[in-house]
Amino acid sequence: MKHEISFTINGEKVHLEVEPNKTLLKMIREDLNLTGAKEGCGAGECGSCTIIIDGKAVNSCMMLAVEADGKDIMTVEGLAKSGVLDPLQDTFIKNAALQCGYCTPGMLMSAKALLMRNPNPSEDDIKEAIGGNLCRCTGYKVILDAIKEAAGQIN
Amino acid sequence: MLKYVGHEVKRVDGLEKVTGYAKYVDDLKMAGMLYAKIKKSPYAHAKILKIDTSKAAALEGVKAIITGADVPNRVGLYLEDKTFLATDKVRFVGEAVAAVAAISEEIAEEAVELIEVEYEELPGVFNAMDAIKHDAPLLHEDLGNYKYGPIFFPKPGTNISNHYKIRKGDIDKGFAEADYIMENEFYVPHIQHAPIENHSVIALTEPTGKVTVWSACQSPYAVRKALSVAFKLPLHKVRVVTPAVGGGFGGKAGTTLEGITIPLSQKCMGRPVKLTYTREEDMVGSFVRQGCVAKIKTGVKKDGRIVAEENTFYWEGGAYTEYGVNIARAGGYASSGPYDIPNVKADSYCVYTNQPVGGPYRGFGMSEIHFAIEQNLDMIAIQMGMDPVEFRKINAIKDGGHTVTGQQLYNVGITKCIEAAEKDIEWGKTNKASGPNKLRGKGIACMYKAPSQPNNVASAALIKINEDGTANLMVTAMDLGQGSNTALTQIAAEVLTIPVEKISIITGDTDVTPYEWQTVASRITYCAGNAVKKAAEDAKEQLIKLGSIGLGLPAEYLELRDEHVVSSIYPDKKKSIASMALGLEMPDGSGVHGPIMGRGSFIPPNVRNTDKETGQGEKPVAFWTFGAQAIEIEIDMETGQIEVIKVAAAYDVGKVINPQLCRGQIEGGIIQGIGSALLEHQIMEKGKVKNPNFVDYKIPAVRDVPEMVIRMLEIPEITGPYGARGVGEPAMVPTAPAIANAIYNAIGIRINSLPLSAEKVLDAIKNNKSVACKVVQNNKGADGEGQVTCGIN
Known part of the structure; x- marks a missing residue:
């Protein structure tokens, strides 16, 4: 039996019927065609599926789609507003804080959730926020640099 | 004075990656797409006695099932010792023995459970020192019949698939001269590549028999060749397309899931078949470090x-x-x-x-x-x-x-x-x-x-100059994150004096982009870089030739500067690259030469x-x-x-x-x-x-x-x-x-x-x-x- 749910995603209201066992990640990728969030492990261990729900970064592979009912969701596709990049997107490009790019959407959303609740994070705050986002390419240093720089711009 | 090479040019793929726009194979969705799952061996070493797929075939939504009998040809880059599904026996826990394509992943998964395989377990070998013992169980009894490259030395009748030797100088004399002789021993265990993107492939077979795979791979041309051998298809009937790749580190260098999805797609003509490994499947069923x-x-x-x-x-x-x-x-x-x-x-x-x-x-x-x-x-x-x-x-x-x-x-x-x-x-x-x-x-x-x-592996590049002075650079060097798209664009920009932002790089489509052996071995900046430089120099030579005619000046006194052919003596004598992109227009309205296309081919020199x-x-x-x-x-x-x-x-x-x-x-x-x-x-x-x-x-x-x-x-x-x-x-x-x-x-x-x-x-x-x-x-x-x-x- 399908469940009817309503939620907001990247500022748009959506009504959907979803299977009770479908993950939120699968719904976003397959039903809404927002493929920025990735599945890297399907078990909440790598963070590449991170999206923001009601201001908090979550692993969307660990939530069921039905749990999105009534929520306000932001994915990487909603980060740039009216064609203007979010400061994080700018500083990730500037610092080459990405290589293959597969972890990048999740990394950006974890960082965004941090800066939304704490515009002046310490280095430890940043490490805490992206501690669950695995990147196999960059070695993380440039990612830390990019988030620090974006935090400066937000001030 | 270099203007682009040696500079911190921003990644050309940055914007598409920070916006989530970049498309990886698993992001691709096609009409009529089917989903595949594999049946895996529970044994490390066993004979396959019987595979019964009848129950799986009867499940609603199942469109195709294959076993080793469907992929009998041995393939391999250097030694042709593998089949895409186990045929006579299984040789590791997790080896694929059968695969299903169905209208959903869930149905494919259910069907895989319904496949019944009967095995006869064989003794296994689980480390190198046991495997080289003279009485060790053999993994490949047919090693002597496998095809391999001339630089490899398998030992049929053993588990040794290559014995490479170095004999330099006189070892006995060397030890005799030594004041001390010391012996040490070390061990490095198996590890995982663990790119965040798991392996993923989509295969489509057309009515003409042509096969297209969209593959998360490092080496589209090497994959194309292996697939053509495995499925006895001429090369022009195999097309390998590689969109963005979510990290490789070697793990996506050879063929992986292509050989499973292609035979499934051949049984479901016109319907694309996608197989994406889970993390667990990726960690067991794809390459590991030895x-x-x-x-x-x-x-x-x-x-x-x-x-x-x-x-x-x-x-x-x-x-x-x-x-x-x-x-x-x-x-x-x-x-x-x-x-x-x-x-x-x-x-x-x-x-x-x-x-x-x-x-x-x-x-x-x-x-x-x-x-x-x-x-x-x-x-x-x-x-x-x-x-x-x-x-x-x-x-x-x-x-x-x-x-x-x-x-x-x-x-x-x-x-x-x-x-x-x-x-x-x-x-x-x-x-x-x-x-x-x-x-x-x-x-x-x-x-x-x-x-x-191999000594003579080749690279190629093509550059098309467009009539507005921009350019398209085509290579099959794959940007796995290492930044080759940016570095190769910089090299083209340097030679052509066309800014990086006016060059668009196209990669990874064996029907379109020119040959590249593989994106491996830290060879791309060197090999593909040389090919791109030669392609740009070829285009430059054509532009200088046309500039010489158009300006009425000898070619040896002309150079490229800021998107123009310019006289090195009279800097005001110049002609824009854009104006000559489709050929030179003569004063009487006639034209010469036609479009500027630079070709570059490279093989590392004198490697023997x-x-x-x-x-x-x-x-x-x-x-x-x-x-x-x-x-x-x-x-x-x-x-x-x-x-x-x-x-x-x-x-x-x-x-x-x-x-x-x-x-x-x-x-x-x-x-x-x-x-x-x-x-x-x-x-x-x-x-x-x-x-x-x-x-x-x-x-x-x-x-x-x-x-x-x-x-x-x-x-x-x-x-x-x-x-x-x-x-x-x-x-x-x-x-x-x-x-x-x-x-x-x-x-x-x-x-x-x-x-x-x-x-x-x-x-x-x-x-x-x-x-x-x-x-x-x-x-x-x-x-x-x-x-x-x-x-x-």
Whole structure:
């Protein structure tokens, strides 16, 4: 039996019927065609599926789609507003804080959730926020640099 | 004065990746798409007696089922020993024996459960030393009938799929001259590539029989060739398209899921079939880094000169070694490290084991052998009372010196790399630890690496100049994250004087983009870079020729400057590239030449075969990259936990095309090296992987990052584009041995196997489990003073 749910995603209201066992990640990728969030492990261990729900970064592979009912969701596709990049997107490009790019959407959303609740994070705050986002390419240093720089711009 | 090369041009793929727009294979959705799942072997070694697919076939929504009978042809890059599904028997736990395509993943999964396979279990071999015993069970009884390249030496009737030999100088004479002879042994376990993107492929068969695969792969052309062999299709009927790739590190270098999805798609004409591995499937069913046992016997003079070395490497190649045989070869031709040793005997054996399939992994054997070579050097230096840095400087290859194959080298940067790392880590200075039960130590390790590729592998590039003066650059070098799209665009921009933002790079479509052998081996900046430079120079030559006609000036006095053909004598005499892109318009309205298209082809010059018996040859590889890392660590004596405090890395990379991206390669390599040193280990029990997930198989996260000081020395490689060498793999090679050496420096305990986990370090501390050199003082009888039995701890 399908469940009817309503939620907001990247500022748009959506009504959907979803299977009770479908993950939120699968719904976003397959039903809404927002493929920025990735599945890297399907078990909440790598963070590449991170999206923001009601201001908090979550692993969307660990939530069921039905749990999105009534929520306000932001994915990487909603980060740039009216064609203007979010400061994080700018500083990730500037610092080459990405290589293959597969972890990048999740990394950006974890960082965004941090800066939304704490515009002046310490280095430890940043490490805490992206501690669950695995990147196999960059070695993380440039990612830390990019988030620090974006935090400066937000001030 | 270079305008684009050598500058920190921003990544050309940055915007599409930060917006989530970049499309990876699993992001692609096509009308009518089917989803595939595989049936896996529960046994490490077993005969397949019977496969019953009838129940699965009866399930609603199932569209096709295949077994080994559908893919009987053996394929492989260097040794054709694998089939895409097991045929006669299974050789590792997790091997694919059947596959299903259905209208949903869930139905495919259910159908796989309904497939019944009857096996007869066979005895297995689970490490290299057991596998080489004369009475060991054989994995490949038919090894003698397999096809292989002429540079490989399988031993039919054994589990040895390649025996690569080096015989340099006179080993007996060398040991006779030595004042000391020391023996050491090391072990490097299997590890995972763990790119965040799992393997994913979509295959589509057209009514004409043409097959298209969208594949997360590093090497579209090599994949196309293997598929054409496997499915007996001419090359123009196989198209490999590669969109964005979410990391490779070697794991996506060969064929993987293409061979399973194609036969499924052939049974479902016109419907695309997608197969995306789960993390667990990826960790078991795709390439892993091979395990390696390394034994080194070294003869050294009292003044510190190494005069003889005998190296034996046994590679645990897993169930199929189509690719692994070449890792054994690379280990052989680099077997003594970046040191000039006159007498060397090396034997590198690739060995079949009932384990996941070994394959290329960033470093291609170099990380494994350098873990042994670089600890061995420290152990000898310490035994002789010499400083490890000085000992390395004495033995390092100098200009005019020779490698282990007898190749004479010039422009050798290794000594400068050692000096830079020594300075940046403040070698000899001991820093205070952060707590009472903690100790600090420093260690150093060097490396060298050449691209391990057949001598004559080719690269090509095409450049189309558009009528507005912009350009399209086409290559099949794949940007796996390393930044090749940016670096290659910079090279084209430099030659053509067309700004980077006016050049669009198109990659990875074998129907469209020109040939590239593979994106592996840290060869792309060098090989594809040369092809792009030649293509740009070809376009430039055409533009100068037209400019000469149009301006009425001799071509030798014309050059490209700021998107124009300009007179080098009269700068106001010029003609824009845009105005000549489609040919030159003459004053009478006629035209000449037509569109400007630059073609560039490249093969590394003068790389030749080595002698089959001795491995000796003047130029067996295209170029060498040298590097050194000096590392400071802190050990918690209560927990055994090692924290890497600082890494000073120095690499001779030749001309740096993009400093920001080059630094990114080195930083990323160091962190991957730290992972392999401290955390990573594919735990197996009788060939069954026990930790196929990121909870039990940890890779470095943000808190594992130390201070990194990166130095890029630019000693040119004369055959490289602008003098560039490769750097991607070298970045991780010295990290693990440098950390092991730092542990010894801190606490006097030698650990000779990876990973240097807290558990192992604590056990070694508590139970004083240090290993030491087996030392024989030469000419004083066997087993002299200081002799300790070797072992792996």
